[in-house]
Amino acid sequence: MDLTLQALRRGDLSGARALRLSGPLDVLPEEVFGLADTLERLDLSGCGLTGLPEDFGRLRRLRVLFCSGNRFERLPPVLGDCSELAQIGFRGTGLREVPGEALPPRLRWLTLTDNRIAHLPDALGERPHLQKLMLAGNALTALPPTLESAKNLELVRLAANAFETLPPWLADLPRLAWIAWAGNSFEGQAAPARVPDVPWGQLEPGILLGEGASGRIVSALWKPPTGPAQTVALKLFKGTMTSDGLPEREMAACLAAGRHPNLTGALGQVVDHPDGAQGLLMPLLPSDWRVLAGPPSLESCSRDVYDPALRLGSAVALRIARDVARGAAHLHARGLLHGDLYAHNTLWDGTVGEAVLSDFGAASLLPSGPAGAAWQRIETRAFGLLLGELLDRCVSEPEEIARLRDLERACVQADVAARPLMTEVVEALSGLAGAAGSDA
Known part of the structure; x- marks a missing residue:
């Protein structure tokens, strides 16, 4: 039996604010309700549950619920009875149905990745606090038109669904900054890769450098048949659905991006891996x-x-x-939206500010013409938020900061069409850098 469940039944967890049960469970233990006055976070992932009790709303302080990896074909309507519930995670549960009454009034973050959902209720657009909507890996062909009123929606994941087009109003949402749609039929094909195939036999894998949802990154020695050996970063993809989308689409986007000094672009594509894994070689950044x-x-x-x-x-x-703006502008010029332009996807030298933009897991191919420009301006908002975060941590030169704050405001303004393109952002930043240099 789960040791946490034993402790719960003995009364050892009285007053707990967070609870993680590992199961297996046939039903939610009644003892959980003994924490109703304090419990704010409940993780039931992988417990084998197929439903929740009708009186689940007794958990009146519950703010976060994770039920991923269970077997729910229907999002439990009782979730709507939880007045404080703001974050819901039902990833990979086999969900087919999302009743409107299952969406609590304070819903802020909804993760329904890797299910079988073909339809979403109008009630989704009637949740004013909604900020993050994770829907990759479903069977959706449309979004509820009520989402046009979701003025606080900032991040949307629609990759690997069945969309033939995106609703035109989506690119007008005033706070939307991060979106992914790779793997839908309307997306088209990426430009051919311009990097060599690298047989596995030319590589000597080394130490682990990092691991994410889509794969593991290790150092490796690449010994091509001609020329000197070089140390590189090797990313081996796991081949499973992530919250952003499909790893193979991440790989295609990384290849299509090409080389740029402000991107962790691909040097080569791994072939002949003994387990059939897909992989990319990337430049190895300083330690x-x-x-x-x-x-x-x-x-x-x-x-x-x-x-x-x-x-x-x-x-x-x-x-x-x-540097981040230059990397993003290069992607846009190559017909790609990064989709996850964030500080956590920015690597820097820790001293003078040299930086690269990484992680193409949410990258999508841009449509041509005005529609593509509109989506580029969505990413401009993501950059503006990052710029504001950088400025919040500055300690000097208030006059120079004021000029950067003007650019920040232009990037995040609610009127999407009035935001600058990333090429214009690069020009503005280069001008400010030049002025700062001349002042010095």
Whole structure:
């Protein structure tokens, strides 16, 4: 039996605010309701449950519920009885139906990744706090038109569904900043890869550098048949659905992006892996480079979490911003939307501000013409939010910061069409950098 469940039944967890049960469970233990006055986070992932009790709303303080990996064909309507419930995660549960009454009034973050959902209720657009909507890997062909009124919606994942087009109003949402739609029929094909195939036999894998939802990154020694050996970063993809979409689409986007000094682009594509895994070779950054921030937390929802001690000079912040903007502008010129332009996907040198934009897991192919320009301006808002976060950590040069704040406001303004394109952002930042240099 789960040790946590034993402790719960003995009364050892009285007053607990968070509870994780590992199962297996046939029903939700009645003892959970003994925590109704304090319980805010409940994780029932992988417990084998197929339903929740009708009186689940007794958990009146519950704010976060994870039920991923269970077997629910229907999102339980009783969730709507939880007045404080803001975050719901039902990933990979076999969901087919999402009743409107299952959506609680304070819903902020909904994860329904990797299910069988073909329809969403109008009630989804009637939840004014909704910020994050994770729907990759379903059977959706449309979104509820009521979502046009979801003015606080900031992040949407629609990859690997059955959309033949996206609703035109989606690109007009005033706060939308991060979106992914790769793997839908309307997306088209990426440009052919311009990197060599690298046989597995030419590689000597080394130490683990990092691991994410889509794959593992290790150092590797690449020994081509001609030329010197070189140390590279090797990403091996897991081949499973992520919250952003399909790993093979991430790989295609990374290849289509090409090389750029401000992107972790591909040097080669792995072939002949003994287990059939797909992989990419990427430049190996210096060992002292680091991520700019951590990913969003349950509390911050759509905002990255920074080291509280991080302080930046204005010149450093400007350099980071300019490098990220250059990387994003290059992607847009190549017909790609990054989709996840965040500090947690930005690597920097920790000193002067040299930076690269990483992780193409949410990248999507842009449509041509005005529609593509509209989506580029959605990503401009993501950049503007990142710029604001950098400026919040600056410690000097108030006059220069004021000019950057003007650019931030232009990037995040509610009128999407009035935002600058990333090429214009790069020009503005380069001008500010030049002015700062001449002042010096």
